[in-house]
Amino acid sequence: MTSMLNNFWRDAVRPLIKRPPALQVAALCHREGDAGTEVMLVSSSSGRWILPKGWPIDGLTACEAAKQEAWEEGGVKKAAANNASAQSFLGQKRFDNGSVIPCEVKVFSFKVKKLSDNYPESERRDRIWATPARAAELVDDPGLKALIGNFAA
Structure with a gap:
């Protein structure tokens, strides 16, 4: 009987109450450098290297919100978006207090045309x-x- 209840819980109940992953948007900013294609990374609050990313923004499409994050976190002033190249991966959002939640990260590709050294988070991000x-x-993720590794291919 216990086995039957465990199976019922695992197969029928748990999927109904499990929260879906939260949604974040990210910008895969790239340019042509002397050695070929280059990708921009920014430092997180914990010092890890990440793509500029954040939560969806009311009134903006997911692509527009990703572009806003690229400006705020990386100083991308002008970039051409490639909406057709949007990809997703399952990752984790790490909060400063140590808690972690699962996230689906929707990533948009942006060809960078103009950068600024003076942007909203320039004092706290590299x-x-x-x-x-x-x-x-x-x-780390x-x-x-995998997404970045496949980008140039």
Whole structure:
């Protein structure tokens, strides 16, 4: 009987009450550098390398919100979006208090045309450019590693 109840809980009840992952949007900003394609990474509050990302913004499409994050966190002043190239990966949002929640991160590709050194989060974030292979080595999240690693292919 216990086995039957456990199976019922696992197969029927748990899927009904399990929360779906939260949604975040991210910007995969790229440019052509001397050595070929380069990807922009920004530092997180904990010092990890990430893409500029954040929560959806009321009144903006997901792509527009990702572009806003690229400005606020990385100083991307002008960029051309490629809406057709939107991809997603399952990752985690780590909060400063140590808690973690699952997130679906929808990533939009932006070809950077103009950068600014003076942007809203310039005092608390570092920005680097790296080849996609190097950027994939620098990020922690397995889903983000795969997405960046496949970017240049």
